[in-house]
Amino acid sequence: MAKTDMTPNGAKVVKIMRRPVRWSLAEIAFWLLAVASVFLLPGQHLILTEIAGLAILALSLDLILGYAGVVSLGQAAMYGVGAYAAGLYAIHVTGEPLSGLLVGAAAGAVIAFATSFLLLRGADLTRLMVTLGVAAVLFEVANKAAWLTGGADGLQGIWIDPILGLFDFDLEGHTGYVYSLTVLFVLFVIARLVVNSPFGYSLKAVRDNPLRASAVGVPVNARLVAVYTLSGAYAGIAGALFTQTQQFISLDVLSFQKSADGLMVLTIGGPGYLYGGMIGALAYKLIQDALSGFTPQYWQFWVGLLLVIFVLVGRDRPRQFVIDVMARLRGGKGGAQ
Amino acid sequence: MIIRRTILAAGLAVAALAGTTALASAQEVVRVGIVLPMTGAFQSNGRQMQAAIRTYVAVHGDMAGGRKIELIIRDDASTAEQALRVSQELVTKDKAAILAGFGNTPAALSAAKISARGKIPQIIMVAATASIVDASPYVLRTSWTTPQMAAVIGQWAPEEGDAKTFISIVSDYGPGNDADAAFTKSLEAHGGQVIDHLKVPLANPDFAPFLQHVVEKKPDALFVFVPTGAGAAFMKQFVERGLDKSGIKVVAMADVTDDDILNSMGDPAVGVISGGPYSASHDSPQNAAFVAAFEKENNGMRPNMVAVSAWDAIDLIYKTLDKTGGDASGDVFVAAAKGAELDSPRGPVSIDPDTRDIVQNIYMREVKRVEGELYNVEFRTYEAVKDPTH
Structure with missing residues (x-):
């Protein structure tokens, strides 16, 4: 009950929870x-829209990879079906x-639900193959x-009406970006x-040790x-x-x-803390855009090289950096409480 | 080659025209945004187009209609998604007045929306699906359409090629199916018959089972359309199975024996008959000058039909701006471009005023060894062919 009863580990658990x-x-x-970018970077809204979309795709992957330990190479299945469903609608x-x-x-949820039973059949390698196969079939x-x-x-x-009957999608992509950013934020808050939630913690238990969890x-x-x-x-919404x-x-x-792409940006940003996909998408797209403007023919070489260096230097760096910063901020505040 | 963001700028000496018509706009630069597949599945096309554009500017300079022309090349990675965003940025950020390029149909169609909404002339350099010109009233095309080629081949084969029964082998994707349909329609209208339609997977095709089927059915000839690279594999397996001695002819779309790869296809390609708009061996002073300039600017690289299309696209932009006195606004530019006649390296071409699509000669050619190198040697010309589907 009292705090003094707790072992150091117990206190840490409470803190982490x-x-x-x-x-x-x-x-x-x-x-x-992110909000500031709407006003300060009006010339970049087209690429920022793409980044927001990629971030949602990565967020959808983070939910299964980062929190439930399900590796997937077929997130495009749900993304694509969502895209076509919205287009046909x-x-x-x-x-x-x-x-x-x-x-x-x-549409994305239906496809995911229908194919999720295939995922229960095997371990990581099987899941990679199954998800890959589902996407290839679709x-x-x-x-x-x-x-x-x-x-x-x-x-x-495809012709899309103005949002809420007020905001028309313009050629410069301003409306599209604000819309995408809003959707990203809402989906992030829900995630x-x-x-x-207890549901989320049970997922992490499954991720860490399915046998023990059961x-x-x-x-x-x-x-x-x-x-x-x-x-x-989520992937359907991204689509x-x-x-x-x-x-x-x-x-x-x-x-x-x-x-x-989704898996890559999530890997760059780091799975399991929800911001990974967003940071990864931002980093990857900006680097890609800068390089492909600089050298339209050979940019893929440089992106590949950067990725290899990145993996060698350590994939956990961005996440560790975020955690460190947050810990420092919290530490500063904690003293005052 | 210098690696950099490729802003090619040069000039056209058109003093006589420019002096009178372009006083008002002489100071302003006309920016042309060029969206090319520099990476991804269609990068060989991107390289050819970039080389042709560089050559054109080296020969003709950077002035047209009294205004300086600035060409901005961007990569679309062979995807429609990136083609769309890059086109949007070219129009909104770089203030491009004209869009050009587009290596495949989805890329061209995605950008057509910007062309239609922004009244931006969009000049198609490769994408070959007939319907693209319908996607925006500001689309012009200097390449070709798949039916344009396939229909001529379907007419030539039974009338002059002594081949009436065909098996068609096409890659199983949009352009392949278009080619198959257009060829079949034309062949049957001219008294021939397609006895079987074989669809080969687009990725890593193995032609062996399909060729076995051909051996059993014994048609007069095969109609083949596979993307540029796969043609070599097809011809190799064709010869390995001894089909070259069976009397079964190979009649192909120009892509199969593309000038870019023809030499590396080697002896199996000799004797293949194809129909297409351009061969590097086309016999005309214009082509001789073009090939010489192209080789000089690009380390001896041989131009193919994509390069000629890019050359003509830039030529169309320059000539049209000369006509409008430098006015690149959508309605004026497209009106001036309609009916334009170009003295192209491939022969005379014009822009159909009704469809904004290209009207050109389609040549029947046979692969032959000329001075040690393989060329598509033209032997029959069908003049001023329009796209048959419009």
Whole structure:
């Protein structure tokens, strides 16, 4: 009961359990910077929109990889289905964007739920193969079903109405960026609540040791299905957002490259603390853009080289840096309390 | 080659025209945003186009219609997503008045939206799906369409090529299916017949089972359309199976025996018949000058049909700006470009005023060894062919 009864480890556990619930200064600063970018970087909104979309995709991966330990090379399946669902919804039903996002989320969740049972069958390597396979199958289906998806030429004729009937999507991408950033923030807040809930802790238990988790009564399979479905909804929203801001879909949304991009930026930023995808997406896209403007022909070489160096230097660095900064800020505040 | 953000700038000496018409706008630069697949699946096309653009500027300078022309080349990584964003940035940030390039159909279609909304002329250098010109009223094309080539091949084969029954082998993707459909339609209209349609996977194709099928069916000829690189593998397996001695002809789309890779295909390619808009061995003074200039600027590289298309696209931009006195605004530019006639290295070409698509000669060619190198040698010309689907 009393604090003095606690072992040092027990106190640490309590501290760790409490830590993520409060918004730290670093987190607040991060989002203030994001808001500031809307006003300070009007010329960069197109690439920032792409970064926000990639960040949501990485966030969806973080939910399953960082918190439930499910490795996936097929997140593009849900992303792409969400994108096509939102595109077809805009063409055949209505161009209203917010309901389009929900359609994308539902489509992603349905695909994820249906395929999640395949994930229960094996360990990491099997999961890599299964997720890869599901995405490859869907890619081929979209390629073949040209009457529905436009096939290799891409889906044409998408027109998105102004958001809330007020804000039209402009050529400079201002509306698109504010919209994407808002969606990213909302999804982040929800993810933050989820991973800090008892549900989230049970996921981490599954991640760290599935056998032990089931021994203490965590329904492992049900948890995995649930989080994979949630992750699918997130990826579906990312896809729908892509459709709405680009108003065009090509088969690239279902490609292996899309899955790999998501996994790569999450790896760069570090999984398991929700900011990894955002930091990774920001770093990767900005480096890519700078290099490809500088040398349109050879930029991939430099990106590859940077990635190798990055992995050699240590993947945990960005996360460690964030944790250190947060700890320092908290430490400073803790003294005053 | 110098690696850098490629801003190519040079000039065209058009003093006579410029002096009278472009006084008002002489100070302003016309920026042309060029979106090329410099990396990814279509990077060989990107290199050819970049080389052709560099050559054009070296020959013709950087002035047109009394204004300085600034060409800004950006990479789309062969994806539509990046083509769209790069095009948007070129228009909004770099203030490009004209967009050009686009190595595949999705890239061209994604950017067509910007062209339509911003009234930006968009000049297609490669993408070959017929419908692209319908996507925006400001799209012009200097390349070709898949049906344009396939229909001529389908007409030539039964009438003059002594081949009536065909098996078609195409890569299983959008352009492959388009080629198959256009060829079949044209062939059947001219008295031939396609007895089987074989679709080969796009990635890592193994042609062996398909060629076995061909051996059993014994058609007069094969109609082949695979992306540029896969043509070599196809011809190698064709010869390995002894099909070259079976009397079955190979009739292909120009992409299969592309000038960029033809020499490396070696002897198996000899005798392949193809239909296409351009061969580096095209016999004309314009082409001789073009090939010489291209080789001089690019370390002896041989231009292919993509390079000629890029050359003509820049030529169209310069000639049209001369005509409008430097006015690059969408409506004026496109109106002036309609009906434009260019003295292209591939022969006379024009822009169809109704469809804004290219009208050009389609040549039937045969691969032959000329002075130790392989070339597509032209032997029959179909003049002023329009896209048959419009």
